Amino acid sequence: MGRTSRKKRSTLANRAIVASVALVLGGGGLVAVNVYASAGEGSWGSPPDRTRNAGRQMSTIDCPDAGIALPDVPEQARPEVDRELAAMDTQITDAYRQFADRKEKIAQDPNLAENSVLGPLRNKRAASLDRIGIAIERNAAQRPQGLNGLAPCSLRADDDDNQGDGQGDGQGGEDGADQGQDGGQDGGQDQGGGDQGADQGADQGQDGGQDGGGDQGGDGGQGGDGGQQGNGPEASDFVDIQSIQPNVARPQNRRGASRGTFTTDCGTNENGKFNPDNVIAAPGVSNGAHHMHDYVGNQATDAFSSDDDLAGGESTCRNQGDKSTYYWPVLRLQNGQDENDVGADGGGKDQNIGEIQTPSQVTLKFVGSPAGKVTAMPRFLRIITGDAKAFVNGDANANASWSCTGFEDRQLKDKYPICPEGSQVVRSFAFQSCWDGQNTDSANHRTHVAFAQDDGRCPNGFRAIPQLVQRIVYDVPPGPGFAVDSFPEQLHKPVTDHGDFINVFDDQLMKKVVSCVNGGRKCR
Secondary structure, eight states, X not given: OOOOOOOOOOHHHHHHTHHHHXXXXXXXXXXXXXXXOEEEEEOOSSOXXXXXXXXXXXXXXXXXXXXXXXXXXXXXXXXXXXXXXXXXXHHHHHHHHHHHHTHHHHHHOTHHHIIIIIHHHHHHHHHHHHHHXXXXXXXXXXXXXXXXXXXXXXXXXXXXXXXXXXXXOOOSOSSHHHHGGGTSOHHHHOOOOOSTTSSTTTTSSHHHHHTOOTTTTTTOOOOSSSSOOSSOOOGGGEEEGGGSOOXXXXXXXXXXXXXXXXXXXXXXXXXXXXXXXXXXXXXXXXTSSSSOEEEEEXXXXXXXXXXXXXHTSOBOSSSTTBOOEEEEEOEEEOSSOOOTTTTSTTTGGGTOOSEEOOOSEEEEEEEOBTTBOOOOOOTTOEEEEEOTTHHHHOSTTOOOOEXXXXXXXXXXXXXXXXXXXXXXXXEEEEOOOEEOSSOSOOTTSSTTEEOOOTTSOOOTTOEEOOEEEXXXXXXXXXXXXXXXXXXXXXXXXXXXXXXXXXXXXXXXXXXXXXXXXXXXXXXX
């Protein structure tokens, strides 16, 4: 499993490379960054239509998402199911590379896609799905139905995705670290937005990269002309934050709302701990994420960490009662410069290239509910917010929120912000704030927690817990030229941004968190 140490860039160095990163085009500030091939997990439904894209430029392998399709898995079967789901991600990654290597030939001979990419991928997925069915049947009354229908995948064009309707619904609020004290639900639920910018930049930078993928996909190499030679991002993934109207609406506090906050200081990952694992979604699997994660808090976290490992781990948090794990995909400059993971899993081998950026600021704040009091989180509660595969899955579980300092009343969901000189990029996550009262995890890592409803109350059967609101700030050059790590097939789209959290507060500190939040105090 590849490991690397983070490079830090000074503000002066960042500013010096602006000209080499991007050519700004007009008032919208868009740039021709890159376009490349994609492969990914899609929606679960009818068999793929292989004829609808005839004669079009194909750039995505679209597969049903088996993880979403399997919400109920017996506890005893989960380890084997998780391993097979991780194996299916690797199968898609391998197919993506093969598709990229053969893209020009496939454009000339569509039958080549079926014979060399889609057919072998379908067979591998069918074998994994069969093993999943056996594992579940061994521990349940019957085998789940419809697994065979999840095996076939199809090619589609970029413009078949459903992320092209403007800059996206706004999420979050002004200064994501502070907004939560008035309810804390904005970032994950309240959707502002607007439709402007729907096609802004759609015709810029589209042609230069579409046909350039013939021999790039396998090695994650760098380009020599100031841009990434890889699989994204592209011009239309960026929008000038100043062109967006304020779009954040805060929920109204009800009588009895919990208005306090608790902030934990765990640093900015100055020591450079990151890996391509995901102990929540792919426990026991090296490179289960196929992209690098930043870590703050618990330093014992990798794919193989048990709860006991986390409980005994070192923590970067100032209050050592907090040994929680906080992690998210790294952000990289797309400036043609290699990071030292260029040949490693999660890095260049998975099409994640460019210099990793250390955040200038990370704020981790727990806030209350606008509808009432909160109860303590259980120890080792796991929460994933956002969807790492949202580019192909759709935005039902997306929870990305992008903005700029000084403009945080304007939040973007499926665009990266172009910030003016002197303003820094902000990405924030408002995690699910309702818990089912029983489980610390679930088979799809989602159904044991939920977002509050529009009125601020938790759904039936759920109880309010302190809501984690993360705010991560980066001092990167103004304009395009950066992207978060992603699964290769997800094209580094901003909508795929996501955050992960494992609660390892000790009981005494968690009681303090609840007391502060319910008592309306601001605590650290």
